[in-house]
Amino acid sequence: MTQSREERLAAWLDGELTASERAAFEAEIAADPELAALAEEWRANDSLIAGAFAPLAEAPIDPALLHTLGLAEPAAPLAANDNPVWWKRHVLPLGGLIAASLVAVLVVSPRNGDGARDPLSQALERTPSLAQAKLPDGRSITPMLTARAADGRWCREFGDGREVALACRDGKGAWIVEASGKGSEPAGDAGFAVAAGADDTVLDAAQARLKLADPVDATAEQALIAGKWSGKE
């Protein structure tokens, strides 16, 4: 052992000495009032600092911060709901970088070469989750997640500030709304709160019928958008 007295004292305080080292060191302390005083001072300092920091890990993480980090659960239901639908239980599968870049708003024009497709389909085709797309009819939609149905179609859940809807993509790039229910989007916030209510059962039923898999993560979603949804996952 080439450790200094201070190193052995530190290891003693931290319970890192072996039984024989501990016995030897405690004999040393007993014989040396100065060392005993130093041990007491260090121990008191440790407990002051550890005690001062202890409550910091008890404080809940601010939901707004979770949103910023891309780790947020969708906002809590606006009304009590004993039976949360599955998308509320899922962490939104988004990276912090995407969530932080919400300023990007896709503006869907009535005609931009994809004339065969309706604006909603264009928006769902190209907008990452939690980004916003403005439709020519004045609506703004925000996709919330992307998941695959059991029949192989890609489906996305999105909100327009009033309603939450589930749409699935057919083989030709048209997104067909399978179900919609009442929702509510807090103004000026990236968060999306789903109102609990009778209409949720409509979405629940649609999800059960489509047998949606777990939502894909942000990287997979980007790949799908880039590959025009032709990927096999």
Add this chain to the structure above:
Amino acid sequence: MRAAIVAVLPRLRRFCQAMAGNGPDGDDLMQATVERALTRSSQFEPGTRLDSWMFRIAQNLHIDGTRAVRRRGTAVDVEALHGLAGSDGRQLAESRSDLAAAQRALQALPDDQRAVFALVVIEGRSYRETADALDVPIGTVMSRLARARGRIAETLADRQDTDRETGR
């Protein structure tokens, strides 16, 4: 992975605040750590501790950030910050609290000693876990802890002297 990160966040936040010296900078460091962890999640070795991996990311980001500040020559010393804090009533109250005293003691330490002290004393990690998290030998953990505690004792002893002089 994401759910696991969320579970680690409260402890990661505490560690980041200890490293950064205050709440807002700590939360900035935590945010940068999470973003780095998410973009490099493939580098996480399954079977190892996620929290240790994130502590290491946080420490490295903090040290990189501190170096960048030093290069720009805008580092503000802790005493000056302490003086500034006294200009605001709420912060004045905080500066007298144990947390402020603890923060001042930690900020008087070099980054590498502070990281070791925070993991062992605040987070309750063993020397082995701390050595793994920070990727240093266990003997280094022990020597940094001894030096950290020596320095902390000086800082806190100064505080008590000051308190006596000011009649507290």
